[in-house]
Amino acid sequence: MTSICLIIGDPVSHSLSPRMHNAAYRAVGLESAFVYGAARVTTAQLPDAIAAIRTLGIRGVSVTMPHKEAVITHLDSIDPSAEELGAVNTIVNERGVLTGYNTDWYGIAKPLAQAIGADFWRGCADAPSTEPLNALILGAGGAARAAAFALRSLNIPFSVTARTDDRARDVAIRFGGSTLSWDARDTASANIVINTTPIGMQSKETTPEAAQDERYSPQSPLPHRQWHPRNIAFETIYAPPETPFIVAARAGGASVILGGQMLLWQGVRQFELFTEREAPIESMRGSVEKR
Numbered sequence: 001m002t003s004i005c006l007i008i009g010d011p012v013s014h015s016l017s018p019r020m021h022n023a024a025y026r027a028v029g030l031e032s033a034f035v036y037g038a039a040r041v042t043t044a045q046l047p048d049a050i051a052a053i054r055t056l057g058i059r060g061v062s063v064t065m066p067h068k069e070a071v072i073t074h075l076d077s078i079d080p081s082a083e084e085l086g087a088v089n090t091i092v093n094e095r096g097v098l099t100g101y102n103t104d105w106y107g108i109a110k111p112l113a114q115a116i117g118a119d120f121w122r123g124c125a126d127a128p129s130t131e132p133l134n135a136l137i138l139g140a141g142g143a144a145r146a147a148a149f150a151l152r153s154l155n156i157p158f159s160v161t162a163r164t165d166d167r168a169r170d171v172a173i174r175f176g177g178s179t180l181s182w183d184a185r186d187t188a189s190a191n192i193v194i195n196t197t198p199i200g201m202q203s204k205e206t207t208p209e210a211a212q213d214e215r216y217s218p219q220s221p222l223p224h225r226q227w228h229p230r231n232i233a234f235e236t237i238y239a240p241p242e243t244p245f246i247v248a249a250r251a252g253g254a255s256v257i258l259g260g261q262m263l264l265w266q267g268v269r270q271f272e273l274f275t276e277r278e279a280p281i282e283s284m285r286g287s288v289e290k291r
């Protein structure tokens with residue numbers, strides 16, 4: 001019997017997850033055993049969608065906006081990291097028992113750990129190997145919480161800055177960071193910056209409202225920052241592949257980590273949870289990069 005996996009959210013038509021997971025199934029010869037699709041589920045439809053997962057025996061579900069928090073009350077158990085993050089992006093169905101996980105934080109921690117290990121001092125022969133790492137998180141929503149959790153797991157001190165101070169304070173207190181005012185963000189000395197705001201994402205709409213929406217502005221959320229070769233810029237947005245934040249960081253000589261990397265590594269962990277097999281990382285990477 002074929003196991004069915006799905007991504008649910010609203011919208012989902014833009015999602016690269018079906019392509020990435022189906023490519024992974026093919027790469028390990030599981031294409032007859034697993035298939036991955038996408039289902040648009042509105043907020044009002046969420047309880048029925050969860051009931052359908054149980055009734056139809058859907059094996060695994062990726063959860064995206066706007067359901068990552070609301071889905072929690074519908075599940076039978078929650079993994080400790082998802083519990084602490086207050087967000088579920090992965091559901092595994094084990095004979096009708098639904099368990100919620102969060103793999104978004106791993107999608108940040110894994111490429112960041114690789115970059116620190118391999119790339120951080122690239123081209124910096126004069127860099128003191130003892131320069132302490134410290135990070136700045138832009139934004140204070142779900143992806144910011146995942147970033148804070150990831151930084152804490154890597155023992156990297158961090159500040160949070162967001163246009164809504166109270167939300168920044170909440171993330172900082174919850175995960176042991178400090179806060180910085182949004183107006184002072186360009187002056188931060190952090191050598192790692194993680195953008196979790198949607199500023200710089202691509203609009204599929206051509207309406208006058210979309211033209212006015214600052215999330216789609218061709219500006220970096222750090223418009224005046226002086227980037228250096230000993231900096232890392234981590235973007236969570238994956239469409240477009242290179243945002244103004246990334247373009248500016250590259251121009252200043254910084255190392256960059258693209259949103260596609262986060263997508264890849266959170267998906268790698270999901271693949272392993274759904275199939276209980278080792279993920280074919282290079283096939284998954286190829287499917288994300290080829291677009």
Ligand code: NAP
Nearest residue numbers: 139140141142143144163164196197198214236259262263
């Ligand atoms: P969220 O919970 O809505 O949080 C967004 C944050 O950005 C909030 O702090 C919000 O501030 C701030 N913000 C929104 N518009 C802003 C603006 N114009 N100026 C300044 N701040 C602004 O969203 P999320 O779930 O964290 O997602 C954030 C981003 O992460 C999205 O672009 C999403 O695509 C990306 N993401 C990527 C992956 C991946 O696999 N690559 C996975 C998850 C998320 P307020 O609180 O004041 O509204």
